[in-house]
Amino acid sequence: MLKNYFTIALRNIKRNKLRTLVHVLGLSLGMAVCLLVFNVVWFAHGFDTFHDHADRIYRINSSIEWEPGSFFQSSATPGPLGEVVDEELANIFQKGRLYILHETMVSIPEQNRQLGRSNKVAFADPGFMQIFQREWLAGDPYTALNEPESAVITVASMEKYFPGSAPHDVLGKEILWLDANDSIMAQVKGVVRDYDQKTDFFFQDFISFSTIKKKGKEDWYGLQSWGNLNTSSQLFVLVAEHTGKSEIEEGLKTISDKYYAEDANSKNEFFAEPLANFHFNENFDNTAVSRSMLDGLIYIGFIILLLACLNFINLETAQAINRAKEVGIRKTLGSRRGQLIFQFLSETFAIVLISGFVAILFADLITQYFREYLPQGFEPSYFNSLSLVFLFVLMLLLTFVSGLYPAFVLAKYQPQRALKGEVHHVQGFSVGVFLRKNLTVIQFSASIAFIILVTVLTSQLKFIKSQPLGFEKDAVLYTNLPFMGERDTRETFADRLRNENFVEGVSLSGVLVSSNSIWTSDLIVPRDTSETRINIHVMNVDSSFVDVHQLKLLAGRKSNNQKDELLVNRNFLHEAGFGNPSEAVGTIVRFGGDNKTIVGVIDNFNARSLKEEIMPMALTYNPDYFYLLITKVSGKQNMAYAKERLENLYKEMYPEETASFSFMDEQLAQFYEEDRKIQGVFGFASGMAILISILGLFGLSSFTIAQRTKEISIRKVLGAGVLQLIGLISTQYVWLVLISFALAVYPAYYLSNMWLQEFAYKIEMPFLMYLGVGFGVLILALLVVGFHSIGVAKRNPAEILKSE
Template sequence: MLKNYFKIAYRNLQRNKLRATIHILGLSIGIAICFLIFNVVMHSYSFDQFHPDKDRIFRINTLTDWGDGGSFPNSGTPGPLGEVITDEIAGLEEKGRLYTMYQALVALPATDKVFGRTNEVTFADPGFFKIFPREWLAGNPETALLQPESVVISEASMHKYFPGSEASDVLGQELMFVDSDSIYAKVTGVIADYTENTDFIFRDFVSLSTIRTQEQIEWYGLHDWTSVNSSSQLFVKLAEGVTPESVDEAFKPLIVKNMEAEDDGEYATSFFTEPLSEMHFQPNYASTHVSKTFLKGLIFIGLIILVLATLNFVNLETAQAISRSKEVGIRKTIGGTRFQLISQFLVETFLIIFTSTLLALAFVEGLKLIFSTYLPQDFAIAYFSLTNILFYTVFPVLLTLITGIYPAFILSNYDPQRALKGEMTRDGKFSVGVFLRKNLTVIQLSSSIAFIILVLVLSYQLKYVTSQPLGFDKEAVLYAHLPFMSDPDKMLQLQDRYNQEAMVKRTSLSGSLASSTSLWTSIVKVPVDTTFEELSIQVMNVDSAFVGVNGILILAGEASIDREDEIMVNAKFVKEAGFSSPEEAIGAEIGYSQKQVKIIGVVGDFHSRSMREEIRPLLFTYNAPYFQSVNVKLNSDQNLAAAKERLEEIYLTVYPYEEASFSFLDTQIDRFYQEDMKIKNVLGFACALAILISCLGLFGLSSFTIAERTKEISIRKVLGATLQQIIFLLSKEYMILVGVSFLIAIFPAYYFLNDWLNGFNSRVDMPYLIFALAGLGVMAICLLIVGIHSYVASQTNPAKVLKSE
C-alpha cells in the first residue's frame, strides 16, 4: 500500500511540474536557512558545555552605577574580593582566579629564543584547575601552581617551546614572560589541550602567587576594592543546593563592609553571578562572543522564511484542490476511505519536502560561502552528527504534518457526487478555502513589505551616520599598537624615524585613537566660587602632535602638551564646567588625579566614539610611559599600500621582536557599525528570499486562479471588454490584498525601527516616504505577475474556450 502511495505521488508531481517546482524551490530555501541557523545556534550554545558540574559554575561580574551616566557591567572583579570570597560567603565549593596578560612576550632564556607576543598567557591560582579540571600529562595538579614563578603549559605550548620533547622532560625548564616586568617561571605541569569548543584560550598558566610584592599588587590593581579591571576574573563553583540568587544577596553585606557609600547612601558597585553558559554571549577572552540578540534575530528570520515557504505550500494546494476533485470523487466511489486519501496526500507532501530537504543541503554550502564573514571562524557543519541526523529525520516529518494536514482534510472531505459534477462551491456560502488563501497571501505580502521597509530605513540611517562630520580628519591616518609599557625612548625613536620619511606629514603617540571603542573615564574637580564641583569626564592620553595629526580644530590656547601638570579640554568640557568661553578656560586650574592641573588649550568637539553616543566632556593628558598607539598622518597622493608596507618595515627596526601591523583609522571607525551592517545585510538577504518566496507563491496562485476564470474572460471579450478592463478586473483583488498587507506591515516595522533609531544620538527622522515606497514596490511586483498572467489569459481565442458551451 505504501509503495503504491509513493508511486501515485510521484506521478502526480510529474504531471504538475510547475506546481512541484514552486513547492520544492520555496521549501528548499526555507529549509536551507533553518538548517544553517540551527547549526549556528547549536555551535554557539556548545561552548564550555563539557565541563563537569557546569550548571554550578559561575563567573562573578561587577556592576558600576554612575547614576544618570548609566550602569556599566564588567566581567572583572576587584582583587580583594577574590581573597575573601570563600571566607565571607557561604555555599561556595571552590573559587578560581585568573588575571589575564595582554600581549605578553614569551621567550626561552636557555636559548635566547623569542616566540613573540600572545594573549594566551594568564595568571591562575590552583582553584582554577579544580573548577575546570584538565588531563595532566605531567606534574601534580595539587601543587603545580602553589609556588611563585611556576607555570603550567598546554601540550600545544610544549610542542612550540620545546619541539620534540616529552611532557615529563620539560618539567623544570624555564620560560620568560614579559608583561609589566620580566617573569622567569619554571614549568611545573603540562596539560592536554581542549578539543571541544571553549572560550578559555589560555595555553600558559603562571601561578597567581607570583604577584606577591606590594608594588606588583598595586601595579595590577589587586589592592583596592574600587579598582575593577576585566583582566581580573573570578570563578566560583557552588555547593549542591546553593542558588546563585542567594550568592548575589550575600554580596550586599560584603559591599557594605568593604566599600564606601555615595552621598545618597547607595553603593555604586554591586556584584552578581553569571552562569558559565552565558559567558560565550558576553565579551570573553577569545573576542568571539556572539550577541544573543543577533542570534535570536537569526532564529526569528529563519522561522519567518520557513513560515512563508510553508504558507506557499498550503495556499497553492488549497487553491488547486478543486482540480483534483474528480480524482477524489472517483476514488471515493470505488471504495477509497478518507484515511486512505489523507495518507495519499501526506505521502505526496512528504515526497516534496524530502526532495526539498536534499536540495536544501546543497543550498547550505552556498549560503556558507555567501555569509562566511558572518559565521564563527571555526564554524563547520557536521552533517552526520546526531543532532543533524535528527534534523533530517524529524524535521521533514513534522513539516509534512504541519503543511499537509489541512489540504489533506480539504481534499478528503469532498462529496463524491458534487465532486464528479465539478460543483465544489455553494452559491452564497462562506468558503473557508477562499478566506484562508486570501489571508495567507496577506501574511506573505506583509512580511515582504516589512522586510523591505526595515532594510531601506537601516541603510538610510547608516548612510546618514557615516556621512556626518566627525570633528577630525580620518583620511590617510594609519595606526599601530605599541608594546605594552614600552621604553619611552624607544617610542620617541620610532616617532622620529617616521617623521624623517617624505611620505609622512606628522606622527603622534597616544594611549588611544582619536575615535575607537576605548573609553577611559574619570572625575575632575572644577572650582566654583569657594568650593569644587565634581564633573564626570572622558580622558585621552596624548602627546603634543596628536591634535595636528588628527586635524582636530583648536578653539583657544595651545594645541600641544608635554607636561603632566598641563591639560587640554574640549568645548563640551568648557560648557559643563561653567566657563563662558574657551578663552576664559585657558589658565584655569582644576583637580585631576589627586593633583592640580592647568588648562592650556581648548579644542572643538569631536566624536571619539560612535554616533550612538553623545559627545562627552573630554580631557587630554600627557603620560608618556602609558602610550599604546603610534598614529601616522600621510601626505596626500600617497600609494597607501606601499606606505603601509614601509611603515611596518621601520616599526620592525625599532621593535624587532614584535608584530608590525598598521591599520587605517577610517576602518576602525567603520567597526562601530559592524553589528548594524550585519543586521542590515542579513535582513537584506531575508528580504530578497521573502520576496522570492512570495513571488513564487503569487505566480502559482495567480496562474491557477486566472486559469479557473478563463471562461469568464472569454465571455467578457465576446461582450466587448477591452484588454485594460480585463487586466484591471483580475488585478483589483490583488491590489486590495497588497493594501491590507501594507497596513499590517507598517506597525511591526515602525516599532522595531523606532527602537533601533532611538539608540543613536545622531539619527534621521522616521522616513515615512520609505514606508510608502516599499508598499508601492510590492504593489508593482504583484501587478506585474498578475498582469502577465492576465495578458496571457486574455489572448486566448474565446472560440476555443467556449466551444463546449
C-alpha cells in the same frame, strides 16, 4: 499500498513540473535557512559544556552605577573579593582566580631564545585548575600551582617552547615571561592537554597566582583595592549542589554591603553569571555571540519557513480543482477519506523530501555567501548525524503543517459533484477563500516589513558614513608599541618616521582618536567660592595629536608636552560654566590630585561611535603610558607602499615584535560592524520573503483565474477588452497588498525606531520610504498577476465554452 502512493506522487510531480519547481524552490529555501540557523545556534550553545559540574560553575561579575540610573556591567572583579569570597559564602565549594596578561613576551633562558608575544598567558590559582579540570600528562594537579614562580603549560606550549620534549622532560625547566616592565621567571611544574572541545578558555600558560604576592606586585596589578576594577581580574566559583543563582547573589550583596560601607559613592554590586552564558557576554577573546542576534536569526528562520509553508498551502489549494475528478473516481471505487488524506500527505512528503536535499545545497551556498556574518570558528557539516536528524524532523513537521489542509480540502470533495465538475459551488462564507486571501496578506505583510527595516537600516548607516567626525581619518595609520616600553626608543622611532617624505605627521598616544575604549575621571573647576566637579572623557596624547588629526583649535594653543597642561573640548565649556572658549584658557583646574592649566580649547569631535553623545573631554600628557603610534600619510602616496614601508621601519626598530599598521577608517568601520551584519541579514530575509510571497501570489492568482475562466470568457464574448479583464482580475490583489501594507507599517516602525534609539545621531523616520516600499511591492504584485492572467484573457472563448 505505500508503494502505490509514492508511485502516484512521483507521477504527479512529473506531470506538474512547474508546480513542483515552485514548491521545491520555496520549501528548500525555507529549510536551508532553518538548517543554517539551527547549526549556528547549536554551535554557539556548545561552548564549555563539557566541564565537570558545568551547571554549578559561575563567574562573578560587577555592576557599577556609571551615572544616576545608568549601570555598567563588567566581568571584572576587585582583587580583594577573590581573597574572601569562599570565606564569606558558605555555599562556595571551590573558587578559581584568573588574571589575564596581554601581549606577553615569552623567552626560554637556557636556549637564549625569544618566542614573540602571546595573549594566552594568565596567572591562575590551584582552584582554577580544580574548577576547569584538564587531563594532566605530568605534574601534580593539586600542588603544581601552589608555590610562587611555578607554572603549568599545555601541550601546545610545550611543543613550541621545548620541541621534541616529552611532558615529564620539561618539568623543572624555566620560562621567562615579560609583561609590561615586569619580568616573571617560573619553573614548569605541570603539563596538561589542550582542550579539543569548543571553549573560550584558550589559555596555554598558567603562572601561579601567588607569584604576584611574592613579587610585591598586588598594587601594580590593581589587586589590593576594592575600588579598582580591571577586566583582566576574573573570579570563578564552583558552588555546592542545589545552590541557585539567587542564593549566591544574596551572599554577594552581603559582601558588597560590608566592604563598601564606608564609601557609598563607589559601591559595586556583584552578580553571578552561569558558565552557560559566558560565550554570549564579555569573554576573553572578544568572540562573544550576541544572544539577541541569535534570537533574531531564529525568528527570521521561523518566519521564512512559515512563509514557505503558506505558499505551499496556497498553491496546493489552487491546484485542487485539477484533481477533483480524480478524487471523485477514487471515492466511487471505495477509497476512504483517511486513505485519500494519507495519499496526499505522501505526495507532500515526496516534494518535501526533494526539497530537503536541495536545502542542503542552498544551506551550503548561503553559508559561503554569509561567511563573514557567522561566528568565528563556525564550520558546519550539513551531512553529520545531528543536521540530518534535524532536517528529517523538519521535513516531517513541514509535511503535516503544509500538507494537512490541502489534503483535507481534496479529501472532502463529494464524488457525484466532483465528477460533474461542481466542486466550486460556494454559498455564503468560505473558509478556503478566507484562508487563502489572509495567508497571502500575512506573506506580503512580512515582506513589506522586512523591506522597510532594510531601507531604514541602510539610510541610517549611510547617514553615519556621511557625518563629519571632527577629525581627519583618511590616510591615517596606527600601530601598537610595546606597552610600558622604553620612552627613548618610542621617540626615536617617531622621529625616524617624521623623516620619511610621505609622512605628514606622527603622534604618540595612549588612545586612538576614536575607539571603543574610554577613560573617565572627575575634573574639579574652581568657580568663585565654589567648585564644579565634572565627569570627563580623558585622552592621553602628545602635542602632535592635534595636528595629525587636524582637530580645530578654538582658543589658546596646543600643549607643549607638559604634564601640567590640558586641552579641553567645547562641551567642557558648557559643563564648567564658561561663556566662550577664550574665558577657559588659563584656568587652573584639579585633575588626578594635581593642579593643571587649561592652555587651549578644541572643537568637539566624536571620540566614540555616533551611538553616543560627545562627553566633556580633556587631553592630558603622560608619556609613560603611550603605546600607540599614529601616522598621517600624504593623500597622494600609494597606501599599500606606505603601509609596507612603515612596517619595515617598525621591524628595524622592534625586531622581536610582530605588530603591524592598520588604517584608521577601518577601525571606525568596526563601530557599526554588528549593525552592518543586521542589515545584511534583514536584506537576505526580505529577499527570501518577497520571493516566497510572489510564489504565494502566483498560487492564489492561479486558483482565482482557474475559478473565473468561464466568467472571463463570457465577459470577452460580451465585448470586454484584454486590459479590462486584467484590471478586473487584479483589483482584489490591489486590496490585498494595501491591507498587507497597513498591517506591516506599525511592526516595521516599532522595530526600526527601537534600533534607531541606539544612536545619538540618527535620521528622521523616513515615512516617504514606507510609501515607496508599499508602492514598489504593489507594482511587483500587479506584474505577477498581469503576466499570469494575460494568457487567459487572450484565449479563444470558444475553446473554454464549447463544453457548455
